[in-house]
Amino acid sequence: MTFLERSRDPEAHKHWYGDMEASYLYSTGIAGEKFFSTLRDKGNIMGASCPKCKKVFLPPRMYCEICFSETKNWKDVGKEGKVETYSVAHVDIEGNPLDEPIVYGLIRFPRTEGGLVHVISVKPEKVKIGMKVKAKLKPKKERKGSILDIASFG
Numbered sequence: 116m117t118f119l120e121r122s123r124d125p126e127a128h129k130h131w132y133g134d135m136e137a138s139y140l141y142s143t144g145i146a147g148e149k150f151f152s153t154l155r156d157k158g159n160i161m162g163a164s165c166p167k168c169k170k171v172f173l174p175p176r177m178y179c180e181i182c183f184s185e186t187k188n189w190k191d192v193g194k195e196g197k198v199e200t201y202s203v204a205h206v207d208i209e210g211n212p213l214d215e216p217i218v219y220g221l222i223r224f225p226r227t228e229g230g231l232v233h234v235i236s237v238k239p240e241k242v243k244i245g246m247k248v249k250a251k252l253k254p255k256k257e258r259k260g261s262i263l264d265i266a267s268f269g
């Protein structure tokens with residue numbers, strides 16, 4: 116069809132069928148690199164603290180999202196947090212039924228902004244919003260510098 120031809124099919128101009136290949140690399144950045152290497156090497160969960168407004172960000176950020184100051188101070192936030200919210204998965208990423216449901220949750224740590232999304236190793240009927248959980252780390256020799264260095268929270 117050219118510009119001079121008149122179309123009476125509006126769908127013909129809204130759709131284009133085809134395949135789009137896309138692959139992405141996502142860098143952890145400076146703060147993420149320090150977070151993951153400290154988790155791997157020392158087993159500590161670190162947040163970044165703003166020197167001006169004293170907020171601690173987890174996951175860490177290079178700059179405070181409140182006052183834009185550089186977050187130069189790092190703080191070990193400990194291993195214990197509380198379940199902010201959760202969801203129970205009954206199928207895997209391919210949609211296949213799981214043998215056992217998996218509980219995923221957002222874990223908030225005391226006096227921090229943000230939190231970590233991770234597996235909560237309790238039965239679905241036992242999980243509660245506000246329940247205290249503790250990070251269970253993999254043995255040091257199995258850690259790879261990833262969020263999966265934390266095996267689960269429970």
Ligand SMILES: [Zn+2]
Pocket residue numbers: 165166167168169170179180181182183184
């Ligand atoms: Zn700040």
